[in-house]
Amino acid sequence: MATGAPHLSAGRESVAVTGRVTGPDGGLEGVPVTDGVAVTQTGPDGRYELAASPRRPFVYLSVPSGYRLPTHETGTARFYRPLGAAGGGTAEASFRLTPLDRDDEQHAFLFLADPQTRTAAEMQQFRDETVPDVQEAVRALGDRPVFGVGGGDLVFDELSLFSGYEAAVEEMGIPFVQAVGNHDLNFDAPGDPGSTATFRQHFGPEYYSFDRGAVHYVVLDDVYWPGSDGFGRETGDYHGHLDAAQLAWLEQDLALVEDGRPVVVFTHIPPLSTAYERRGEDSPSVRGRIGNRAALYELLDPFDAHIVSGHVHENEHRFADGPHEHVVGTVCGAWWTGPVCYDGTPKGYAVYEVDGDSVAWRYKATGRAADHQVRAYPSGADPEAPGEWVANVWDATDDWTVVWYEDGIRTGAMARRVGLDPMSRRRHEGDNQPEKHTWVEPQPTAHLYYAPANPDANRVRVEATDPFGRTYVARPSPNRG
Structure with a gap:
């Protein structure tokens, strides 16, 4: 792992990226910067140098506590710069951060699992029902800094509806980060990297991190797409998996986090849905678990960890392997067919309030008061x-x-x-x-x-x-x- 801001020269196998991370008073020291493979940190004057992979599309930073999440005009997070090498294999990427207008030791986030709109009518229903509900939930949180999480399956295979999702986020009025879901993919892609091309165009990197108060937040891409054969035929089904590059990046990212700190990880597919046990099946589906989740558990072991996901259209909490795993009921319920998911959980989202090291949560049913829990x-x-x-x-x-x-x-x-x-x-x-x-x-x-x-x-x-x-x-x- 690279730390500080060492002298760097680019060879044929890397791009020499230089830049500076600044705030209102000048350079910011110790801010992690990455291409999704290597991680470095800014020096005392906010400058950094990074030997980036020419195959990575972005350079991005882990936004530190106390600063706003940079966003597009729509409110979706924009903490990244495209990695375009200039002549000689060099590139420049600088970032200017704006302080929050209040302390973020107390903050909140909303996790919206599976909006999963398939048609313009469903997108309009999302905007008519969920957006005002979220606006009210944010008002009820008072003056806490609040961010939102789109927990994947932002749409249902119809990727042109990403623009409608972005419009909904803009109406909600808070910054949003996004995880990629299995219905957010380009299914004609010949392999996994290409499957998220449209997602990247709208939302940037598939995995990244940032801080709020005492909490370190991580968004991961755990949807693996084996690809198509070029004739519109799938070569296999998606499954839950964290690739080696992502795990290597995560190890570097977490190495900069003090042991014992709260770490909250957002994924789309849960590490392990126990739905198969409740159905009397012998083993979980490859689509309902992260196959190499043990590697994730090992990396999270030093921390007070929570993993928050959606995907399976039900509500569940699991503690068996260390981290508290939250599986959140969906915004769309049972695919926009009525008021409940197929386990009876109302369609809705989860509201988390953080006070220092303490994390509290409550499920929020769309269109119902906050005390509708039974x-x-x-x-x-x-x-x-x-x-x-x-x-x-x-x-x-x-x-x-x-x-x-x-x-x-x-x-x-x-x-x-x-x-x-x-x-x-x-x-x-x-x-x-x-x-x-x-x-x-x-x-x-x-x-x-x-x-x-x-x-x-x-x-x-x-x-x-x-x-x-x-x-x-x-x-x-x-x-x-």
């Missing part, structure tokens, strides 16, 4: 449990407390087990619905809670308390969906 069903709603109350607590982890009351008296803790959400069954089950995409089916989820129904109880309520001490209430209704 949906309760009456006895008989689940045909597999005809004599039980059912509650879907979609953001639950093992440290939530979920209890039920009968006629004002606390009766006990509800039992958590795998099942099908009743609303999802009514809306998605069977060959003829939902009409828009009849292939959508309810999927088993592990965030359902059950309690024996008392036919003599006149009033029932469910209370769910999250790890941050916030309690949410829901009452069973016979008309849930």
